[in-house]
Amino acid sequence: MQHKLVRVLMVVVLLAMFSSLAAAQDKAVVTWGFWGSPEEAATHTSVAEAFMEANPDIEIEIWHQPWSDYFTSLDTLWAAGDGALIPDVLFLSPPIRYAARGVLEELTPYIEAHDYDISDFWPGLLEYGTTYDEDGTRRIWGFPRDIGLEVLYYNKEIFDEVGVAYPTDDWTWDDLLAAAEQLTVVESTGRVSRYALGMEGGKFALFVLQNNGGLLDDMRNPTTCLLDSPESIEAVEFFAGMMDNNYAMRSANLGQAGGDAAVFQSGQVAMIIQNASRVSAFNAAGMNYDVVPVPIPADGQRAAAAGGAAWTMSALSDDKESAWTFLSWLQSTDGGQGIYTASGEILPALESTALSEAFLGSEENPADPPANRMAFIIEGRNAKPGGRVAYFPEWGEINGNYVRPVMNEIWAGEAVPAEVLPGVCDDVDAYLAEMNAG
């Protein structure tokens, strides 16, 4: 009797082992590569778990690297050229640079085959992951997960303390300057103990485009530099002037002081102009703050940049259909978009997700600060392709060699915009002429 029981048990155990083995073999495995802090990685992991629950036949294997070395690791994998090691779905920015290297799978055929709705992206955002052939054929290589547009963050406690009215959605540059004058505190020694504004110099193109200026005439097929136009020069002068008057922290000081989020949290600046990525840190620190759209010149325009790191598919993936299933799920309100948005880390790439409870909250389930989340929606609806976002690979070289070094001199107070910007444009124009000729 006992023997029989043991035999039956053995058979049951063996059967169970075989069936679980068979199940493991049936499962498709999609490797998913992303960067992120421990907190962001935890959100990514919960996204993977939610996906596996909804799609039991696909297993997600995580390939997580620290931000600073994500691209080093990835470059090594690409150089080794082993498709089995390269993650099937990858977080990349800017996607078209990698598309040009031939390491990405084009998503357009999958979008068409599966009727994936691309109209839900913010205006122009998808352009960030798109290239065009000479005959005009559109090729999509990546889905931006979020849109990195900026809003004006302000510290309510400082505004209350000084007695300045809070910023509003229709603030202009003049309102910003008037408030800045009151918010800045210069000690008798000449040291500035509080600046009104902290904004990285590298974001200057926001002001340029708000003022109807520009970087280049066309951000896909450029021929001319626009930084020497009167509108561009006026915008650069506006920003440089804020630094000269101690209203805005000089870019180098900002970097040394730990960046805009750090100085905003420590109360060294009253306002910053930055994207949604800082929200979770400010909430964790219990800050009393809110946001408004970025102030614009009286006759200017909103100039949110339509760009954000994107989900892409490896050209060497060995199971592209499963990779697509995961990728398209990541980019849906009920899937990844909703989870990331609810975590408070991003402003989602899809307008419907931004307008959902996940971002705006509801009466029963109010969203975390900032209260004026509609500021992000206002900027999102006015986002434009091009302008500040370049869609050609040489931009990195142009910016690094000709634009950034001179702009840094301006932000350091060592150069006058009207004197140096024409020279920048001469260099850029010469480079573009050579680029277009060859």
Added chain:
Amino acid sequence: MATTTGTARAGSDLPQVVREPVNRTHVALHVLLIAGSAVMLLPFFWMLSTSLKYPPEIFTYPPTWIPNTIAWDNYPNALTAVPFDRYYLNSLIIAVSVVFLQLTTSSLSAFAFARLRFAGRDKLFTIWLATLMIPFPVLLIPNFVIVRSLGWYDSYQALIIPPAFSAFSTFLLRQHYRGIPLEMDDAARIDGASSFRIWWQIMLPMSKTTLAAVAIFVFLGSWNEFLWPLVITYRDEMRTIPVGLSKFQGQFNTRWELLMAGAVTAMLPILIVYMMAQKWFIRGITITGMGGR
């Protein structure tokens, strides 16, 4: 000061204390050394101080050396935000294994280069030494491809076997072996000892200090290695401390307080190894200074 003391005591019957004249060079030297060590220690104290601050205080101006509120919870937070215990264990396993293997391979090859006679010995040694000139990033991808083809991607083998061979350690040990009188070998050979036995029973016991010094260098190198463990592993279970710590540096935010708390914790084994082997460590530095012997 000395003069006033002397005058005050002049009236008493006690014999006057004759002080040795203060050696000015010594004073100057000590001032210089103290200043030097202060410069060396400042970053360490800053790390310690930052590891005990809450984020808003880290970048305040003027900076504070002693935090207003001591944030002890940074330590448990840093150690639990990432699987730090696993990173620690991995780093220890790898460092200890690499030290053991590298000492074995290096002392054997150093013995061959220093004591055995065979055709092309010195040429071979020059080639082996020349590999020191190749910067690691150049070797990164070839090494990666080899390790991958062996099926070692994301494994302990990948982290332990490639660093088990070192031209630098071989060089240090060879220089040491060359300083030991050849008569030792001859005497042993007359008694019938094999080459291996000479290495094991004569050379190794006579090289303890050098071996210890090399061991410390290898341990330090392995403990701090970043690039290779970064590219050859991807699962958290295989990560080492330096790679794990870099996770606190995000795209937009760096958790300096957690990063520093982690760095302080990561430094402890190094500190312990150094304290235990201080004598040999300093000797090791002296050896490297005498490379041409």
